[in-house]
Each structure stands twice: as structure tokens, then as C-alpha cells.
Amino acid sequence: MSSGTLTRYQQLADELAGSIRAGVLRPGDRLPSVRELRRQRGISPSTIFQAYAQLESDGLVEARLRSGYFVRARRPLTGQPPEAAQPSGRITPVAISELVFELLGSTRDVDVVPLGSAFPAPELFPFEALARGGARAMRRLRPAQISGALTAGDETLRAQVGRRYALNGVSLQTDELIVTNGAMEALNLCLQAVTQPGDVVVVESPTFYAALQALERLHLKAVEVETDPVEGVRLDALETLLQRQKVAACWFMPTFQNPLGALMSNAKKQALVQLLARHGVPLIEDDVYAELHFGARRPLPAKAFDQEGLVLHCSSFSKSLAPGYRVGWAAAGRYARHVERLKMMTSLASPIPSQLAVAEYLVQGGFERHLRHLREALKTQHTAARALIERFFPKGTRMTEPQGGYFVWLELPPGVDALALHHQAMAQSISTAPGVLFSADRRFTRHLRLNVGHPVGPPVRAALKRLGSMAREQIAAAGG
Amino acid sequence: MSSGTLTRYQQLADELAGSIRAGVLRPGDRLPSVRELRRQRGISPSTIFQAYAQLESDGLVEARLRSGYFVRARRPLTGQPPEAAQPSGRITPVAISELVFELLGSTRDVDVVPLGSAFPAPELFPFEALARGGARAMRRLRPAQISGALTAGDETLRAQVGRRYALNGVSLQTDELIVTNGAMEALNLCLQAVTQPGDVVVVESPTFYAALQALERLHLKAVEVETDPVEGVRLDALETLLQRQKVAACWFMPTFQNPLGALMSNAKKQALVQLLARHGVPLIEDDVYAELHFGARRPLPAKAFDQEGLVLHCSSFSKSLAPGYRVGWAAAGRYARHVERLKMMTSLASPIPSQLAVAEYLVQGGFERHLRHLREALKTQHTAARALIERFFPKGTRMTEPQGGYFVWLELPPGVDALALHHQAMAQSISTAPGVLFSADRRFTRHLRLNVGHPVGPPVRAALKRLGSMAREQIAAAGG
Known part of the structure; x- marks a missing residue:
């Protein structure tokens, strides 16, 4: 790495990633087997395994037991991933703090369902x-x-x-x-x-x-x-x-x-x-x-x-x-x-x-053992929370599908005001992180960051259901 | 205190402090006895004791066993206290960091006698x-x-x-x-x-x-x-x-x-x-x-x-x-x-x-018990170190006599360059804090801050003796 050049396995991984992104390899396609690649290209099995592990780590493929590696569905559970934002390109003097303090100050209460929190469940440590x-x-x-x-x-x-x-x-x-x-x-x-x-x-x-x-x-x-x-x-x-x-x-x-x-x-x-x-x-x-x-x-x-x-x-x-x-x-x-x-x-x-x-x-x-447990728990919580969001949130909601961490980012349909939704939710002891927090010029007004680093038990389930209903109500009220 | 007004005992302490500073009460004078003051002024004994304790704490008087309170000698062990500096009054953009890092970076070695250190001996905690x-x-x-x-x-x-x-x-x-x-x-x-x-x-x-x-x-x-x-x-x-x-x-x-x-x-x-x-x-x-x-x-x-x-x-x-x-x-x-x-x-x-x-x-x-021991140790070390400085340092050296902490501040006679002295001393594994560190416009060229927060054993004694000799040599070399 320190040489700054890509190793053999990375070259292979990047090549396959390019094929996936270009649509040559499509979701559900099986990657070539190790034997095939070795025969065709003369690459050693360990290099191939490293490349596939890399692609899995990058979220592009998934391993299926005894069947090999498959290109993952890029399509998130609900609709497309949110669109890339078009920033104004303006140079902006920053004055976000008041808003951050106002919003985050209200999320520390232990009785609040911490969907707006920046930390995963402390029980995981x-x-x-x-x-x-x-x-x-x-x-x-x-x-x-x-x-x-x-x-x-x-x-x-x-x-x-x-x-x-x-x-x-x-x-x-x-x-x-x-x-x-x-x-x-x-x-x-x-x-x-x-x-x-x-x-x-x-x-x-x-x-x-x-x-x-x-x-x-x-x-x-x-x-x-x-x-x-x-x-x-x-x-x-x-x-x-x-x-x-x-x-x-x-x-x-x-x-x-x-x-x-x-x-x-x-x-x-x-x-x-x-x-x-x-x-x-x-x-x-x-x-x-x-x-x-x-x-x-x-x-x-x-x-x-x-x-x-x-x-x-x-x-x-x-x-x-x-x-x-x-x-x-x-x-x-x-x-x-x-x-x-x-x-x-x-x-x-x-x-x-x-x-x-x-x-x-x-x-x-x-540490490695702890990390394995932690990653497993976060992945499980991610999957569970995303399924609930798909189920409870209004049609047209877009959602990211990250390959690590404990956040999902939602783009809600037109008619939703995420900051208003945040305030409504706080009144019911549910915190969220509304999108305006994440921009110097207060864009992302229909966006929410939700923390999925907590076990998806009845409180989180009820909170996600409630959030989805509130979003629907906003859309209905806006005539959507 | 929160009222911002002085209590009775503080009024009395300040009045007596004023008399001492004005020279009405002179070093060695005995303060009025509790009985006298009570009779003359109608002040309660506890108020008087509090006032005297305050004056002792401020370093103006000392208690002598079974004899009462006496005005302390203001004269430090060696000559007068250093003169108050006459700052230039200029507004100075500050650029002291390079010097601080250069000097302090060299004082962390555990084999160095830490007279330039900012911390007392860790054994005291x-x-x-x-x-x-x-x-x-x-x-x-x-x-x-x-x-x-x-x-x-x-x-x-x-x-x-x-x-x-x-x-x-x-x-x-x-x-x-x-x-x-x-x-x-x-x-x-x-x-x-x-x-x-x-x-x-x-x-x-x-x-x-x-x-x-x-x-x-x-x-x-x-x-x-x-x-x-x-x-x-x-x-x-x-x-x-x-x-x-x-x-x-x-x-x-x-x-x-x-x-x-x-x-x-x-x-x-x-x-x-x-x-x-x-x-x-x-x-x-x-x-x-x-x-x-x-x-x-x-x-x-x-x-x-x-x-x-x-x-x-x-x-x-x-x-x-x-x-x-x-x-x-x-x-x-x-x-x-x-x-x-x-x-x-x-x-x-x-x-x-x-x-x-x-x-x-x-x-x-x-905590109180620990603090009593710590204060006692620092006071003892202060006294011992000051006696050695008086003995070993050149005539005309002025020295502060603080009523707390673990530093003394020395003003050395003309002919001494404290920064050069610091470098000479470091070469012999003795650290000091030269005066130029303590001013935005690099005054205090004849001054040293010495840490007396360490037990005054043979290494500290030898270091103080060596510092004194080096200062004398500088003066001699300058034709002083």
C-alpha cells in the first residue's frame, strides 16, 4: 500500500467492479468461479479470493453458501437510493451550530427512542x-x-x-x-x-x-x-x-x-x-x-x-x-x-x-472477536430496520443501503418537511436527525438520518411505524 | 461571597493588611491579641481568628506557638523581591510557541533534574x-x-x-x-x-x-x-x-x-x-x-x-x-x-x-488529608530550595517568596543571560524555565522560573549549586 500502486488482487477487484457498474455483470449474476478465472487468466486462487472478499466488502457482491459469489441487487429495498445532491457551489459562511444544539440537545433523554442519536447501543461494547x-x-x-x-x-x-x-x-x-x-x-x-x-x-x-x-x-x-x-x-x-x-x-x-x-x-x-x-x-x-x-x-x-x-x-x-x-x-x-x-x-x-x-x-x-460480534449485530439491526422502513414509510421513500456503520439516509417524497417531522416525533419521544443538519445552506429538507445501531425491539419498531404514519399524514395534508 | 460584599472578618483582615502594607505595622510586630481587639472593637473572637488566619494565608503574618501572630518579614531570603516589570504597553502579535516547544521539548527526559518542569513530583499524589x-x-x-x-x-x-x-x-x-x-x-x-x-x-x-x-x-x-x-x-x-x-x-x-x-x-x-x-x-x-x-x-x-x-x-x-x-x-x-x-x-x-x-x-x-500532606511537602521543599538558592546564587540575585504553589522566580544580576544559562544547564541535564518564555516581547532575559515541587535531595542540591556557579561565571565573563 505504501507504494501507492494497486496490488494484483485490487486490480482484479476494480476490473470486476467496473463491469458491475457498467452493467456488464448484472444483479444476480454469478461471478466466475475460482477455477474458471485461474484457467482463463492464470491468476492464483488466493488473489482471486482476496479480490472477491474486497468486492464483498465494497458491497458489490455477496457470497452464497456453497454457490459462489453473486452480484448484489443495487436496488435498495424501497425505491432507488436517494439522488446525489446538486450543491449550489456557493462558498458559504457556516452558521449551523444553533440548529445542531437545538436539535441534539433534545435527544439525550434516555426515555427517547434514539433514532437521531450519533452512537450505537452501549450494550454492544x-x-x-x-x-x-x-x-x-x-x-x-x-x-x-x-x-x-x-x-x-x-x-x-x-x-x-x-x-x-x-x-x-x-x-x-x-x-x-x-x-x-x-x-x-x-x-x-x-x-x-x-x-x-x-x-x-x-x-x-x-x-x-x-x-x-x-x-x-x-x-x-x-x-x-x-x-x-x-x-x-x-x-x-x-x-x-x-x-x-x-x-x-x-x-x-x-x-x-x-x-x-x-x-x-x-x-x-x-x-x-x-x-x-x-x-x-x-x-x-x-x-x-x-x-x-x-x-x-x-x-x-x-x-x-x-x-x-x-x-x-x-x-x-x-x-x-x-x-x-x-x-x-x-x-x-x-x-x-x-x-x-x-x-x-x-x-x-x-x-x-x-x-x-x-x-x-x-x-x-x-478486539477482533468483539468486532466480529459488533459487526454482526449492526448488520442484523440494519436489515431489520430497513425492512420496517420499507414496510411503514410512504411510497416513493428512497433509502441508502450502506455496507457498514449504523445509519440509513432517507429521502422522503415531496410534501414531507423533515424538520417539522422531527419536532412532531420529539413530542412523542422519538428522536431523528433531520437533513438540514447536514448542509451549510440548509438543503435536504425532505431527508432524515436514522440510527439503526440499536436492537430492533418493540420500541424501535413502534417508533419507525409512527414516523412512517406521520410522514404519510404530512403528504396527505400537502395534498400529495 | 455570592453577595459580593466582604464579610466582617474580611473587613478586619483587609484593614490590618492595609496597616502592614502602609508600614504602620512593621515586620516582627505582634498583632493585637484577641482579648485586646475584642475589648477595643467589640469583635467576636471567631471573627478575629478568621481574620488572622486569612492574613496568614495571604502571607502577611505568621503564627508563633503560644505567642500570637506576628507581621512577617517582607524581605525575601536573598535581597529584595524582583522588581515589577514595566511592560512596553505595546499590543503584540504573539509568536512564542516555537521557543516554548524548543525549550520544553528538551526537559522531558527523566534523567534531567526538572527545575524547568511545570509539575511537582508525581510521588506526592x-x-x-x-x-x-x-x-x-x-x-x-x-x-x-x-x-x-x-x-x-x-x-x-x-x-x-x-x-x-x-x-x-x-x-x-x-x-x-x-x-x-x-x-x-x-x-x-x-x-x-x-x-x-x-x-x-x-x-x-x-x-x-x-x-x-x-x-x-x-x-x-x-x-x-x-x-x-x-x-x-x-x-x-x-x-x-x-x-x-x-x-x-x-x-x-x-x-x-x-x-x-x-x-x-x-x-x-x-x-x-x-x-x-x-x-x-x-x-x-x-x-x-x-x-x-x-x-x-x-x-x-x-x-x-x-x-x-x-x-x-x-x-x-x-x-x-x-x-x-x-x-x-x-x-x-x-x-x-x-x-x-x-x-x-x-x-x-x-x-x-x-x-x-x-x-x-x-x-x-x-482529599483534605492528601492536600495537607501535599501542602506541607511543598512548603518544606520551598524553604529548603530557597535556602540553597540564597547560598549558591550570586550576590544581587532577587527571589520571590510565594505563599503557595511550587515555583520561585529569580531575577539574576546584570551580566547573566538566562537563556544561555538554560542551554548550558541542559547540557548538564538540568532544566530551567528561562524568563523569555513568559513574555510576548521576550523581556525577562535575566530571569528564571525554578520548580521547587520536587524533594530537595542530592540531585536538586547539586543542580542548584551548579546553576549558581554557572551564573557567577557568566557575570565574571561579562566583567561584572
Whole structure:
């Protein structure tokens, strides 16, 4: 990966993906068997298996027991996936915060069905094991380690994080890694490291509201780029934009984008990194959902293709292992020392107890097993929730079918006002995340992001049914 | 306190403090006995005892066993205290960071005698008890508490912090308190809450370098105000400054200022708060050393006199209980909700393990006992280190005599270049904090801040002796 070239299996995967996208291979078609491909092309079975696993991970094919690999239906359960948004292309000073606080402040109540939440069910995480490990590590700690603690973070933790990347085919220097208070701090520090007040930053459309808030806080301007609900940022649109104006950075989420769930293929990630390198524009990569893939393999981050040190890669354990521990990191390439200094200036260092607890858990092993269970649970919940949405929501509702994470993004039929729907639902103790949260210029008025990271029991089922009814009523009232 | 008026005992303490400062009561004089004062003025014994304890806490008098209270010698061990600096009054864009990183980066090696360190000896803190308590609390934690965790912080912790203020005579609303990643984050968030890029902020002279770094990071300008090494910011100088120009905020450390150790009296703190209220200027109060008082009472914060909600009070447990846990807080008055939002935008929430460990420790009790031991140790180390400095440093060296904390501030005789001295000393594995770190315009070239928070054993003794010799050699070489 560090060479920036595609390996053999990736070339094969990309070739087959191209055939699928071009319609040469169609939904339901069986992929060539390993024996066929080996005979025709002289490719080794292990390369073929890797390529198929990659395609499965990208959501393009599915394995059927004892029958081989089949092209998946691209058609989501309900109608088409939402259309890619056409951003205005305007440079927008950002002022989203008031709305975000107003909406999210109301969703913290534990009695609310948390469809608007940004977190999966806490029951899915190994808090007991983390607490035990943390206590063990804290008791072993010598006082001198406290004052010796570096801004960059605990050495064992950084080594463990680096090792996981290496296992996934991404080589990072350990000293490039800086431990932060969650990915949120990492993203904010990286953004500050590459911008000055007044600069323009490219974000996806729709985009994660925290990115918009960070831009607002640092007095930056946003320009949104067209983003496909399945395949992520449209590179042609991005290139046009880069040719037209000076851009200080891009802030993207190439893997399981929030809110769309879009996943860029490896080839597309590589093309993105190369495009930005040609323009000398740094990429802030938010990779927090990557471990929550439903396919066999963890999607590679854009960082894997970074040869210029221009990718500031940010992630955390908050979605994958330890919510509330606030253990995140940045691998900020050529900006690593700058980010470390900003970290020192803003919060000095990250807390030792959280770092040691996570490091101890990783050293003891068990993370992979936990992740398998977590992914399985999220996939099951996704399927169950999507079936209910298909059943209860009005005809014409479009819905994404992400291959990881725990969000679905809905485009409701004309006549629906998603913000009004949110308020109506809150009055009945159901939270949602209305689409206007995800745009600097308040588009996505018919859209909702729903959290499907909670077990689909009677409360979630009833909430989805109620939401669907409310949407229908709105349409009827609008004369639809 | 919340009424903003001085209580009876404070009136008496301030009156006596005035007499001492005016020279009416002179060093060595005995204060009137309780019986005398009661007879003359009709004041109750408990009020008199409280006033005397206050004066002792302020470092103005000392109790002698079975003899009563005596006015302390104001003269420090070696020569006079350093002179108050005459700041240029210029508005200075801040660019101190490079120097701070260069100097501090070199002081982390555990083999270095840490006279330049910002932290006291880690052996002084109850890490074992904190780890035990943290483990207990984490095992009790229900998963739902994780996702319910508020940006503002753990409820028990906030209640405990609020309770300690109340015991010390400061009433804060619990919902005004926001838990942060150490005081550093609190100060940075408060600064951002009250400023826009380009604004002017008043700082002390000398000032804590982290304040200068925070200003630099937020594109703010600094103006330094004359600061007395014993009594803190000169209010007349501050008033002149406020009349002359628009100021967005003051960032001061009224209790045991870093690096001077200066302590404003209660009356002066009240006058400061009132002065700023007249000008509508918020005060960011860094109060992190207040628990480390050598006198009987914890000095009141300026926040105690805040009637307008203009004081953004910041502190932490990093110096008093739990270094490395990064548990701090802001009580940001009328800016509390704004600070909470900035916290949410920059790091979402503070880690739960650290918060629970500290909260559990506070609930279990033992904090007061730990603090008594800590204060006693720091006071002993102060005395021992100051005696060695007096003995080993060149004639004409001036030194502060703080009544709390763990720093002394030295003004060396002409001919000394403190930055060169720092580099010489580092080459011999002795760190110091040279004066240029503490000014936006690189004054204090003959000054050093020394950390006396470590046991004064043979290494510290040898280091102080060596530093003294190096200073003498510099003077000799300069023809002094």
C-alpha cells in the first residue's frame, strides 16, 4: 500500500467492479468461479479470493453458501437510493451550530427512542473488560510515567494502533500518530493545522454536522461538493471545483460517510489522493466507521495511498470499542508535528487512564472477536430496520443501503418537511436527525438520518411505524 | 461571597493588611491579641481568628506557638523581591510557541533534574487510591450512563466540585460547571468564547506561556500589564490601559501566579472584578494553584466576587490530586452555555474513566488529608530550595517568596543571560524555565522560573549549586 500502486488482487477487484457498474455483470449474476478465472487468466486462487472478499466488502457482491459469489441487487429495498445532491457551489459562511444544539440537545433523554442519536447501543461494547484492564494497567503505572507522559500519547497505545493499520495493509510511522480526545479533537486540530481564518474548505454534500461546526468555530468557509449516496464524492465535480478556486483543505469521510453511508472504492480513494496531491490540497480523512464493515474486509483508508504526507487521517475507538473513553488519534502526515503542538496548546495531553485501559485491552487480545460480534449485530439491526422502513414509510421513500456503520439516509417524497417531522416525533419521544443538519445552506429538507445501531425491539419498531404514519399524514395534508 | 460584599472578618483582615502594607505595622510586630481587639472593637473572637488566619494565608503574618501572630518579614531570603516589570504597553502579535516547544521539548527526559518542569513530583499524589476508586466506579457503571454522558461532565463530579467551592465560601451553580480536559482546555475554550480573531487580550507581565500560546493560536493580540511580584496585577495600570483601548478580555492568575507566585488579596480581587465589570470586560481566571496554599486558608478566587457573570473561572485537579487524569473545569458565568457548546464542538465530552475515578475519590473522602500532606511537602521543599538558592546564587540575585504553589522566580544580576544559562544547564541535564518564555516581547532575559515541587535531595542540591556557579561565571565573563 505504501507504494501507492494497486496490488494484483485490487486490480482484479476494480476490473470486476467496473463491469458491475457498467452493467456488464448484472444483479444476480454469478461471478466466475475460482477455477474458471485461474484457467482463463492464470491468476492464483488466493488473489482471486482476496479480490472477491474486497468486492464483498465494497458491497458489490455477496457470497452464497456453497454457490459462489453473486452480484448484489443495487436496488435498495424501497425505491432507488436517494439522488446525489446538486450543491449550489456557493462558498458559504457556516452558521449551523444553533440548529445542531437545538436539535441534539433534545435527544439525550434516555426515555427517547434514539433514532437521531450519533452512537450505537452501549450494550454492544465490552465495558467490563475495559474497566478490568484499565484498573490492572493503572495499578502497574509508576508515578514517573505520569509526568513523562507525552502530548503525543501513550507509547503502547500508539504502537497497538500502528500495528492494526499495518495488519490492514496501511503502513504508518508510530511517531506520526498523536492520541487525541476522541476523533473530534483530532479532526479539529487537523483542520486548524492546515487553515487560516477565512479559508475555504471543501466538504461532502450532505456532510457530517460536526465538520460544519468546526468550520464555523475556526471562521472558515464551506463549499459543498456533489456526493453520490453509494460511491461518495464525485471526483469530476471536485476537480472542477479545485480548478475554479483556491481551497485550503478537503474534509471527507471516504468510508461509510455520515450521513450517507457511501463507500469510495480503493481505486477511487487512490484517485482522490492523487487529484488532491496534484493541487497540493490536504485531505482531512474522518475514518471513524471503517471498523464497522459488513463485508469481509476493512475498507482501506485514503491514507493508504498517501505518498506526499498530505492526508491527515483521523479515527477513534469511540464507535468500535470504547464509547465514552474518548480515545482517538490523528496520523497527520507532514503536519504531524504541527498537530502535536496544537494538541499541547489546547489540551496538553490526553488522559492516561483511558489510554491505558484501551492499550491493555488491545494487548490482551479479544478486539477482533468483539468486532466480529459488533459487526454482526449492526448488520442484523440494519436489515431489520430497513425492512420496517420499507414496510411503514410512504411510497416513493428512497433509502441508502450502506455496507457498514449504523445509519440509513432517507429521502422522503415531496410534501414531507423533515424538520417539522422531527419536532412532531420529539413530542412523542422519538428522536431523528433531520437533513438540514447536514448542509451549510440548509438543503435536504425532505431527508432524515436514522440510527439503526440499536436492537430492533418493540420500541424501535413502534417508533419507525409512527414516523412512517406521520410522514404519510404530512403528504396527505400537502395534498400529495 | 455570592453577595459580593466582604464579610466582617474580611473587613478586619483587609484593614490590618492595609496597616502592614502602609508600614504602620512593621515586620516582627505582634498583632493585637484577641482579648485586646475584642475589648477595643467589640469583635467576636471567631471573627478575629478568621481574620488572622486569612492574613496568614495571604502571607502577611505568621503564627508563633503560644505567642500570637506576628507581621512577617517582607524581605525575601536573598535581597529584595524582583522588581515589577514595566511592560512596553505595546499590543503584540504573539509568536512564542516555537521557543516554548524548543525549550520544553528538551526537559522531558527523566534523567534531567526538572527545575524547568511545570509539575511537582508525581510521588506526592495518591495514584494507587485513584486507580482503585476508578476501577470500582467503572465496574458499577451501567452502559446507558455512557451514552447519557453530557458534554458538561459527570453529575457526581460536578456536584463534588461545586461542594468544595461552597465549603470555601464560593457559591457556584452546578450547571455553570463544565468538565474539561484539564484546565488548559477550559482556559482555551473560555478564551475562544469571549474573543474574535484580532482582538486584544490583557495578560500579566510576566505571564504563563500557555496563555501566550493560546492567544497565538486564536490569532489574538496580547497587551501586558504591570504585575507586582507579591501582590499581582497593578490595578491603576490596568485601569489606564482599559481607558486607553478596547480590550476583549483579561487572562489573569490572581492566586499564586505562574511564574511570580504573586497573590492578590481578597480586597484587591474584589476591586479587580468591580473594575472589569465597570468596563464590561470578562476575566478569565486561572486558579489551578489555589489549593496549594501554605497558609491556613485557601485564598478566595476572583470568581467569589463576580456579580455580573463576567468571570470565567478555570481550574483542575492536575496540580492538587490527579496529574495525568486531565480533569479540569470551567465555571464560565454568563458564558457557560457558549463554553459548553465550544467544548461539544472541539472534543464532544470529557472521558468517563478519569471523571469517575476523581469523583469516587472525592466521595470516599481523603482529599483534605492528601492536600495537607501535599501542602506541607511543598512548603518544606520551598524553604529548603530557597535556602540553597540564597547560598549558591550570586550576590544581587532577587527571589520571590510565594505563599503557595511550587515555583520561585529569580531575577539574576546584570551580566547573566538566562537563556544561555538554560542551554548550558541542559547540557548538564538540568532544566530551567528561562524568563523569555513568559513574555510576548521576550523581556525577562535575566530571569528564571525554578520548580521547587520536587524533594530537595542530592540531585536538586547539586543542580542548584551548579546553576549558581554557572551564573557567577557568566557575570565574571561579562566583567561584572
